[in-house]
Amino acid sequence: MPALRRVEDRADRLHVRLDRPEVRNAIDRAMVDELHAVCAELEERPRLLLLSGTEKVFASGADIAELRERGREDALAGINSRLFVRIARLPMPVIAAVDGWALGGGAELAYAADFRLAGVNARFGNPEVGLGIIAAAGATWRLKELVGEALALEMLLAGRVLDAAEALAAGLVSAVHPSAGLVAAADALADRIAEQDPLAVRYTKRVFRAPRDAHPDVDDVAQSVLFESPAKRERMTAFLERKKP
Template sequence: MNFEHLLFAVEDGIATVTLNRPKALNALNSALLTELSELVDAIAKDASIGAVILTGAGEKAFVAGADIAEMQGKTPLEARAFSQFGNSVFSKIERMPQPVIAAVNGFALGGGCELAMACDIRIASTHAKFGQPEVNLGIVAGFGGTQRLPRLVGPGIAKELLMTGDMITAERAAQIGLVNHVVEPAELLPKAQEIAAKMLSKGPFAVRFSKKLVNEGINMDLERALALESEVFGTLFGTEDRLEGMTAFLEKRPAKFQGK
């Protein structure tokens, strides 16, 4: 697959997607979002891919935000459509069956922070910076920031970041629960690959349904969410992987999962 604004590679069942507009600090424009949407669709259908790492080209930025030069001339209706499109792409990432790890190598501001939040796990370089600076432009976050941020860090901290536009360090992002791990720049991709490989060594159905249960259950009341969990728990007892996993445990050997 050839793209103008993305780099794509697969090794050992792990797909690495690199947003590749380094001169624009990987800012999100319509062309990049369209390519990302198409690639996410393709990955989601590819059973040979078990995990995805999403990162940005260059050392300065993961994604510095949406492309302000493109947004400048939009009418209210065009701006709403742009927001809806960005949200649709990020929701695809959130819903795709494979776990997605954001490897944040620099600025993750505005749309960049929102893109990272649509991923399942966020690993940050010590050089990374996070923020939702839209209020500095007289607008609000438009790609999910006002909704995913409070779900991750709580409404109080989210409101502070959204209403001040403050930029925070990777260490602060980890303290508030926005980031899972902070590592030195040279360790960023290896750490992401390590976590992805660990996930691939587990039962494929179990990993994918764990993601699905968290994503769906968090928007349900507890009673319905627990019922959904029990349903999936029972369903997985009908798989060969469940039998292999429990047999391997009892035989004190590593499990050999087949995704069956």
């Protein structure tokens, strides 16, 4: 049975829902493989990716039954961490619409997105140390960049769980919406991004994620490509035409 459901497949976006409600959308190897297939598709034909969960849960974490049996070589293979890095590096933006629980690997999947929108029932946490492991799929380095070191450590070492309001105040999510309107809000954000020049969006995401010492050179190189793109001239000409009296 597929672990993902394609909710919407359009020219400018793909909406994929995590769909293992019987195990609270736990991330197992099958789901990892299906998400890799989604990444391969979006790398070949760049589009926005919208990720959502099922009712009351985004993803409860890695599948504990699988995780318990994994050993040294599985850890070194980075089964989840390499997937989440790949998702973060997708050419076009990734939007995570999170309602209900996003725990462990589920939270780390959300951290890998470019945008996180929360439903009012969203809960974010990383309880890995209570299970005798670390949050090794991105939380130990992404989370402090998102919410700051003090709060990240409290979540990682003391099991603090953030509700939607706390996640908004911490900057972990950009907005909180009623549960019934969360996906519509994510689509509205995707609509605004889709109105922009796709190539400029792709280069802006790439430059934004570049290391600090790569700037300003990486900015100048990206701009040099965009200065030669037909869309730049077309969009600027249209802007100037609108400004004519």
